[in-house]
Amino acid sequence: xxxxxxxxxxxxxxxxxxxxxxxxxxxxxxxxxxxxxxxxxxxxxxxxxxxxxxxxxxxxxxxxxxxxxxxxxxxxxxxxxxxxxxxxxxxxxxxxxxxxxxxxxxxxxxxxxxxxxxxxxx
Amino acid sequence: xxxxxxxxxxxxxxxxxxxxxxxxxxxxxxxxxxxxxxxxxxxxxxxxxxxxxxxxxxxxxxxxxxxxxxxxxxxxxxxxxxxxxxxxxxxxxxxxxxxxxxxxxxx
Numbered sequence: 001x002x003x004x005x006x007x008x009x010x011x012x013x014x015x016x017x018x019x020x021x022x023x024x025x026x027x028x029x030x031x032x033x034x035x036x037x038x039x040x041x042x043x044x045x046x047x048x049x050x051x052x053x054x055x056x057x058x059x060x061x062x063x064x065x066x067x068x069x070x071x072x073x074x075x076x077x078x079x080x081x082x083x084x085x086x087x088x089x090x091x092x093x094x095x096x097x098x099x100x101x102x103x104x105x106x107x108x109x110x111x112x113x114x115x116x117x118x119x120x121x122x
Numbered sequence: 123x124x125x126x127x128x129x130x131x132x133x134x135x136x137x138x139x140x141x142x143x144x145x146x147x148x149x150x151x152x153x154x155x156x157x158x159x160x161x162x163x164x165x166x167x168x169x170x171x172x173x174x175x176x177x178x179x180x181x182x183x184x185x186x187x188x189x190x191x192x193x194x195x196x197x198x199x200x201x202x203x204x205x206x207x208x209x210x211x212x213x214x215x216x217x218x219x220x221x222x223x224x225x226x227x228x229x
Contacts, residue, residue, distance in 0.1 A: 035218075037166075045158075045166065045209055047218040059216040062123075095165055099213075108213045109156055110177070112165040 002026040002111045004096050009116030016086055022079040022096030022113055029077040033101035035109065036070060036081050038092035048094070049081065053101045063089075086120045093117050124148050124212055128221025134229040135200055143195045143224045145210035150190045154214035157186055157195045161206045169208075170195060202228075 008020040022034070036048040049070040050059045058070055069082040079096050093115040099108035125148040135141050145155065153173035158166040168177045170186035173193055183198045197204055205228050210221040 044223045045160075045211070045220045047211075047220065050216070050218075061217050106154065106213060107171060109158070109166075109211060110168050110171070112167075114165055 002098075004098070004111060004113035006094060006096055006113040006116035009094065009118045011119045011121060012086055013122050014087060014120055017082070017084040018086060018118060020081040020083070020094055020116060020118070022081075024077045024079065024096075024098070027098070029072075030074040031100075033099035033108075034070075034072065034079045035097045035099055036079075037095045037097060037109075037112075038090075039095070039115075040089070040092045043092075046092075050099065051079070083118070086118075088120050091118060091120045123217055124151060124215050124219055126210055126212055126219050126221040128210055128224055130224060131222060132225045132227065134227050136229045137200050137202060139200045139229075141197050141200060141226065143208055143210075145188075145193045145195075145221045147191045147193075147212055149215075151212045151214035153189045154212060155186075155188070155193050156211050156213065157184075158209045158211060159204075159206045160209065166209065200226075 003025045005023045012018050033052045035050045038046050038048050048061050051070045067085045071080045095112050095115045097109045097112045127146045129144050155173045157170040160166045169180050169184050173188050174186045185196050187194050205226050208224045
């Protein structure tokens with residue numbers, strides 16, 4: 001069965017960096033685009049970033065552009081989110097989710113991981 | 123950016139009630155919209171995709187409709203396990219955007 005497991009969340013000081021991981025199993029990871037979505041405590045959902053199945057196309061929310069980098073390692077079936085210059089407003093649970101990345105027949109966000117909590121605080 | 127206006131933001135209803143939640147897009151998004159249910163401390167769960175297709179395993183009391191700029195999620199007869207927060211998400215144009223959420227509470 002499809003499984004997505006996020007890790008790497010922890011308490012980090014403002015201005016520092018952190019890398020999140022999302023381990024995928026139960027499907028052919030290299031055939032899927034992937035997203036990161038976050039949720040600040042008590043708030044709604046916010047889309048963060050996307051990487052295509054080839055890795056050649058990436059999109060970011062304006063709130064993280066220039067600070068966050070999405071990447072993937074298909075040999076390890078793993079998605080990453082490198083976060084730098086972290087701010088208090090980046091405090092959130094971060095989820096990964098998959099996307100079949102077929103523009104004419106898109107099927108996105110069908111499976112989600114359980115999330116990993118990032119807390120940015122001094 | 124495409125704005126998704128979701129209403130109402132909260133809703134009190136009773137078991138057995140029919141409820142409708144609406145999302146309006148600031149520009150046309152064809153049928154590139156999904157509906158998600160989220161319970162406290164849990165990941166979102168997809169209920170509806172491409173505006174009106176029922177996710178496998180989701181009860182048939184959930185239905186979606188709409189295209190272009192106006193979309194609805196309807197629960198035909200509320201069950202106790204349906205009390206949760208619901209979100210719409212447009213995946214037509216980057217940046218993808220969620221509605222603000224609708225918290226469905228027991229009356």
